[in-house]
Amino acid sequence: MRFILTALLAGFLFGAGLTISMMTDPARVLGFLDIFGAWDPTLAFVMAGALAIYMPIYQFYIKPRGRTIFNEPCQLPEKKQVDQPLITGAILFGLGWGLSGICPGPGLANLSGGQPAIYVFILTMLLGMIGATMYQKK
Amino acid sequence: MLPSDWIQGFAGGMLIGAGAIVLMLFNGRIAGISGITASALTQFKQSAWRWAFLVGLIAAPLVTALAGFTLPENIPASLPTMAVAGLLVGIGTRIGSGCTSGHGICGLSRWSLRSLFATLIFMGTAVLTVSIVRHVM
Numbered sequence: 001m002r003f004i005l006t007a008l009l010a011g012f013l014f015g016a017g018l019t020i021s022m023m024t025d026p027a028r029v030l031g032f033l034d035i036f037g038a039w040d041p042t043l044a045f046v047m048a049g050a051l052a053i054y055m056p057i058y059q060f061y062i063k064p065r066g067r068t069i070f071n072e073p074c075q076l077p078e079k080k081q082v083d084q085p086l087i088t089g090a091i092l093f094g095l096g097w098g099l100s101g102i103c104p105g106p107g108l109a110n111l112s113g114g115q116p117a118i119y120v121f122i123l124t125m126l127l128g129m130i131g132a133t134m135y136q137k138k
Numbered sequence: 139m140l141p142s143d144w145i146q147g148f149a150g151g152m153l154i155g156a157g158a159i160v161l162m163l164f165n166g167r168i169a170g171i172s173g174i175t176a177s178a179l180t181q182f183k184q185s186a187w188r189w190a191f192l193v194g195l196i197a198a199p200l201v202t203a204l205a206g207f208t209l210p211e212n213i214p215a216s217l218p219t220m221a222v223a224g225l226l227v228g229i230g231t232r233i234g235s236g237c238t239s240g241h242g243i244c245g246l247s248r249w250s251l252r253s254l255f256a257t258l259i260f261m262g263t264a265v266l267t268v269s270i271v272r273h274v275m
Binding site: 002003004005006007008009010011012013014015016017018019020021022023024025026027030033034035036037041042043045046047048049050051052053054055057058059061062063067068069070072073074075076077079080081082085086087088089090091092093094095096097098099100101102103104105107108109110111112113115116117118120121122123124125126127128129130131132133134136 | 143144145146147148149150151152153154155156157158159160161162163164165166167168169171172175176179180186187188190191192193194195196197198199200201202207208209210212213214215216217219220221222223224225226227228229230231232233234235237238239241242243244246247248249250251252255256257259260261262263264265266267268269271272273
């Protein structure tokens, strides 16, 4: 139960931050990616704000102990090397992000907005995730 | 485009960072939206926290709307483009083990080399894609 409440709070803060920072608006995201047009640097400030909170708490508190506040082990990725799937996946993701201006967090946060374009994006995104996961498990 | 937007962006970013670090401090988990979503759908055991996180994420804009922070009214891309983009994002984030949150925020903060490469590559590809769509085609 404790895990469910803290995850709910985390998701809520994350979604509120996405909306307040305007990163739920694909026009703003595309404006950041359009460096040869009327460049909109807002997304860089959003990233800076997120890193300003996460990095020091992670580096000074979590990293030395590897455990949560409740002294339970953190589940961190074990893979360290840059491999072909990482590169291929990042390229495919970048293509989709550049075409739409939407990545998974803002896409999901937009679900209550009632936009058909968002429903279509989320539907094919979930199909892609499920398909890729099943393929990887084979 | 105004500097006041940059302050609002930074403040919103701090909230995003706070949400992500809450998940690490209390649940010991990386706040990677693509990983959480994919695992919630494909792995039913011990996924209750994932569904709770997603409920919070999706419900949050309904609450921020009360303070005037609303979701966009216009989505620039067409429906077919959105369908293709969604598929690419879904497949790409699984093969590449993460998206803007897991690699971009958590991974960079953890000084992960994999996440640094992933972030540079997906940002670079997205910049290239937008440049071609807007200035070449």
